[in-house]
Amino acid sequence: MSVPRRSGRRPGDPDTRSTILDAARELFARNGVDKTSVRAIAADAGVDPALVHHYFGTKNALFLAAVQIPIDPATILEPLASTPVEELGPALVRGILGVWDGESQPALIALIKANLSAPDAGLLRTFVAEIVLGHLRPRVDEPAGSAASRTVLAASQIVGLLIMRYVVRLEPLASASRDDLAATVGVTLQRYLTGDLPTLPQP
């Protein structure tokens, strides 16, 4: 395995890993995770696909490495799979803030700043749309076809909450307890995810 194909890059070459990551970032940002194959990334980087798997494991793991996220979003999203859909709003606030209030906070703040200020937000868009909202969409598609609107509205409130609490650090939000925010902001998320919204397609 791991025979470099075109450009003479070798498995042991310290630049190979970052060449693969650069190619992955570009393709994921442009085409999304679903429509990007490990084969295409390998071709773009001039290496054998087996080498990509050797360095990064699965395509999803490669995407998380490309985004440089310090935690796997699955650690937040998978426990929510057992949360009843009518309690998702507060549970999302609690789960997300639980991670952001923890030891990964500096890395997460750096990540959100870097991705928001990038010239093209394609990688961030792919991350939010496919990784974060992809978990939620199948559960909140009521009436059918409403899931995209519902989840993107929820994402707008979550992103704004994270920015005001951790980046802008405006009080009293910066010091508010997770329980208080789960109660207050959870209602907003719950309405977006399962409530009556005036603009949704009617069943």
Added chain:
Amino acid sequence: MSVPRRSGRRPGDPDTRSTILDAARELFARNGVDKTSVRAIAADAGVDPALVHHYFGTKNALFLAAVQIPIDPATILEPLASTPVEELGPALVRGILGVWDGESQPALIALIKANLSAPDAGLLRTFVAEIVLGHLRPRVDEPAGSAASRTVLAASQIVGLLIMRYVVRLEPLASASRDDLAATVGVTLQRYLTGDLPTLPQP
């Protein structure tokens, strides 16, 4: 008027204006607009206060120049003064998106990106807290003491909406009409500004 004081900077010196702006940014970010005097900024920049007024007019105008905002927020906020408080939610969405959908959009996107990625978000915090929320706070302090919580929650939804629509550009939010968003997100803002919130001090 306009006699340079300490460092020999002169009114005609092209660097004087940017020296004043640098001093203004630092003091506004650290102490806010209210607690920063033109005199203090002038002293920090090593110029006469009259020269600051000569270049920038009022302290508020100097702050807007320091933030590099391409429009005066008063053009959005002043018309809202005649909006009944129970209709503020949708009106805010309509007013803010009306400006962001207009010709200032590229400058506003650049501004939000630059301010979010700055090492210290002090200037952005001052801008949101004193300029944007300062207009709203006196109108939504019911029960007394609740205005700070109410307005910062509203700000979290507004900031998230702007980022998802204009920076991340996630659909269907990026192409949604202002009317649809005023209806959907307006309810959230209205609840934050005037609704029953579980965590507010009781009257």
